[in-house]
Amino acid sequence: MAVCVAVIAKENYPLYIRSSPTENELKFHYMVHTSLDVVDEKISAMGKALVDQRELYLGLLYPTEDHKVYPSYLLCRYGYVTNSKVKFVMVVDSSNTALRDNEIRSMFRKLHSSYTDVMCNPFYNPGDRIQSRAFDSMVTSMMVQVC
Amino acid sequence: MADAALFEFLHTEMVAELWAHHSDPGPGGQKMSLCVLEGMGFRVGQALGERLPQETLAFREELDVLKFLCKDLWVAVFQKQMDSLRTNHQGTYVLQDNSFPLLIRMASGLQYLEEAPKFLTFTCGLLRGTLSTLGIKSLVTASVASLPTCKFQVVIQKT
Numbered sequence: 169m170a171v172c173v174a175v176i177a178k179e180n181y182p183l184y185i186r187s188s189p190t191e192n193e194l195k196f197h198y199m200v201h202t203s204l205d206v207v208d209e210k211i212s213a214m215g216k217a218l219v220d221q222r223e224l225y226l227g228l229l230y231p232t233e234d235h236k237v238y239p240s241y242l243l244c245r246y247g248y249v250t251n252s253k254v255k256f257v258m259v260v261d262s263s264n265t266a267l268r269d270n271e272i273r274s275m276f277r278k279l280h281s282s283y284t285d286v287m288c289n290p291f292y293n294p295g296d297r298i299q300s301r302a303f304d305s306m307v308t309s310m311m312v313q314v315c
Numbered sequence: 316m317a318d319a320a321l322f323e324f325l326h327t328e329m330v331a332e333l334w335a336h337h338s339d340p341g342p343g344g345q346k347m348s349l350c351v352l353e354g355m356g357f358r359v360g361q362a363l364g365e366r367l368p369q370e371t372l373a374f375r376e377e378l379d380v381l382k383f384l385c386k387d388l389w390v391a392v393f394q395k396q397m398d399s400l401r402t403n404h405q406g407t408y409v410l411q412d413n414s415f416p417l418l419i420r421m422a423s424g425l426q427y428l429e430e431a432p433k434f435l436t437f438t439c440g441l442l443r444g445t446l447s448t449l450g451i452k453s454l455v456t457a458s459v460a461s462l463p464t465c466k467f468q469v470v471i472q473k474t
Contacts, residue, residue: 178450250369251368251369251371251373251449252364252368252448252449252450253450280369283365284365284366284369287361287362287365288362288366294361294448
């Protein structure tokens with residue numbers, strides 16, 4: 169179950185960030201912020217490695233066990249970068265069900281296609297915060313999806 | 316190919332409408348219409364730059380992005396590929412199209428040479444918008460030597 173979904177613009181400011189247990193919102197914001205460093209590291213590492221093809225899905229960034237909060241979560245962060253350098257970061261609570269890699273990938277694909285739809289909306293100015301209700305409802309469906 | 320015709324007609328009307336507004340065009344009026352047209356192309360390019368590379372893998376370098384423009388973008392918008400891409404490896408690229416679909420219905424040869432540039436402004440904006448979404452700031456200009464061959468010059472702005 170995704171507990172936090174964030175869309176970060178290429179200049180590293182958030183276009184959209186939403187977390188599910190709202191009392192820990194600041195903590196999730198902070199987690200996403202720190203994950204950006206890891207994302208940047210992965211992007212530049214792949215560039216130097218002269219890999220022929222670079223995937224958009226970055227995979228598990230790093231997990232943390234959280235014993236300060238009761239009940240303890242196992243929070244995993246996953247990242248994804250589009251060709252336009254827009255980053256998606258997802259924090260997932262995998263203490264209940266171990267989400268398979270494929271499921272995470274499909275969640276990111278859905279995010280990417282919804283983001284593309286937002287971009288193509290003529291009422292949306294690129295660079296603004298995302299306020300589309302369709303995008304909101306798609307993210308809500310991801311957050312309550314696997315429980 | 317009815318779909319291609321739809322865009323061509325719409326584009327022709329756009330140029331005609333923006334030109335007609337300044338029916339008594341001094342140099343200032345003309346420039347504003349071209350800016351508006353280029354701006355439209357820019358916004359469309361931004362959206363296309365997000366949608367078209369969705370399934371492709373990440374671009375490794377600038378030349379890959381330009382190749383993507385010449386092949387995938389051109390095929391998506393004009394149903395054909397760009398005919399040639401040249402570069403001086405220092406940030407300037409010249410894309411040449413030998414039978415540009417928006418000009419091919421007009422004339423072939425030197426007739427209407429002065430009118431041709433305004434039909435290329437939207438496409439210049441389109442290229443600039445797509446490049447901007449893919450992370451490249453650029454300046455795009457177009458030139459016509461004889462219809463329907465035209466060249467788009469892309470100069471990458473180094474920051």
